[in-house]
Amino acid sequence: MSLNSLLSSRLVLVTGKGGTGKSTLSAALGKLSSERGRRTIIAEVDVFRPSLTAMLGVAPAYAPTRVGPKLDICNVSWRDALVEWLEGSVPAPRVVKKILDNRMVQTFLDATPGVRETVILSRVVTLAEQYDQVIVDMPASGHAISLLGVPNVALGLMRGGPIRERAAAVLAQLSRPDTALTIVALPEEMVVNETIELWERLKREVPSLRMPVVALNRAATPSLSEDERRLLQRLVDQEAGLSPEARELIQAGRWEASLETGTADALARLTAELPAEVVSFARLGALGGGAGGPQRVVQQMTAALQRLSLKESSR
Ligand SMILES: Nc1ncnc2c1ncn2[C@@H]1O[C@H](COP(=O)(O)OP(=O)(O)OP(=O)(O)O)[C@@H](O)[C@H]1O
Ligand SMILES: [Mg+2]
Numbered sequence: 001m002s003l004n005s006l007l008s009s010r011l012v013l014v015t016g017k018g019g020t021g022k023s024t025l026s027a028a029l030g031k032l033s034s035e036r037g038r039r040t041i042i043a044e045v046d047v048f049r050p051s052l053t054a055m056l057g058v059a060p061a062y063a064p065t066r067v068g069p070k071l072d073i074c075n076v077s078w079r080d081a082l083v084e085w086l087e088g089s090v091p092a093p094r095v096v097k098k099i100l101d102n103r104m105v106q107t108f109l110d111a112t113p114g115v116r117e118t119v120i121l122s123r124v125v126t127l128a129e130q131y132d133q134v135i136v137d138m139p140a141s142g143h144a145i146s147l148l149g150v151p152n153v154a155l156g157l158m159r160g161g162p163i164r165e166r167a168a169a170v171l172a173q174l175s176r177p178d179t180a181l182t183i184v185a186l187p188e189e190m191v192v193n194e195t196i197e198l199w200e201r202l203k204r205e206v207p208s209l210r211m212p213v214v215a216l217n218r219a220a221t222p223s224l225s226e227d228e229r230r231l232l233q234r235l236v237d238q239e240a241g242l243s244p245e246a247r248e249l250i251q252a253g254r255w256e257a258s259l260e261t262g263t264a265d266a267l268a269r270l271t272a273e274l275p276a277e278v279v280s281f282a283r284l285g286a287l288g289g290g291a292g293g294p295q296r297v298v299q300q301m302t303a304a305l306q307r308l309s310l311k312e313s314s315r
Pocket of ligand 1: 019022023025140217218281282283284297
């Protein structure tokens, strides 16, 4: 899938290894979509400490909160999703309260596999009916697989009933051509391995998902020429006889060279082995969060997305 078809999808699922930049990319995608005039919501999934708070300056709750023109955020907690779902299925609020207060029911809900995942995804599908674009800041790799794999399992296990019905609705949405997946990766061998494995497993669990777009985050832009690389190698060979200052400079050069090589390797493997469309984002903001912190990184990533999108359209 191309970046521009991802940007125009109704439902965008963002996953990847922990700490790669999923929440940052989700926030940037949401900003871009709303700036382009579409009613957009960014949804975190049942998180205790939402990342969007630091990135957009407002804490997301279950009910959508407005954070900008055409941009809302929310946190899909499974308890709230369950209450909402019961309220939609059981006519009297008193009965809903009774059901939820009942210890047996609680035990049943906690013990029944798939209820949690199904009500969360079901809420996401409802949001997709209400907004032009829903961006889901999904859990990291393994948890994303468990979440997305549930509807298929539920369909296989249940002959009828409300959970099966909702699972079918979720699967229908996941199979639509306007549902997109993006996996965030870093230019490090381990993360690239996990990215490839994640897609292999997701493909097995949810065969109807379309090919992801991989966002290679914190990528190093090639800046060293071949001559400079050779010079660096010659200096490394003679390093022992050099002053500490010169050795420090050589270390910095080696670090830069290894980042660039890592980025090139990651790009080559992701393109060949997945094989997916890869878009790269440079290291942004100031190291350690500096001026502007996560909000600034989101802004810069939004601008980068805009540029990448325009570049792709002009190809
Ligand atoms: N390209 C980038 N350059 C510099 N810093 C970045 C970049 N992308 C993300 N960051 C920073 O890295 C940190 C982690 O990013 P983020 O929270 O988006 O990751 P995540 O994948 O959502 O993490 P988690 O798995 O914990 O949810 C944040 O402080 C963010 O500002
Ligand atoms: Mg996150």
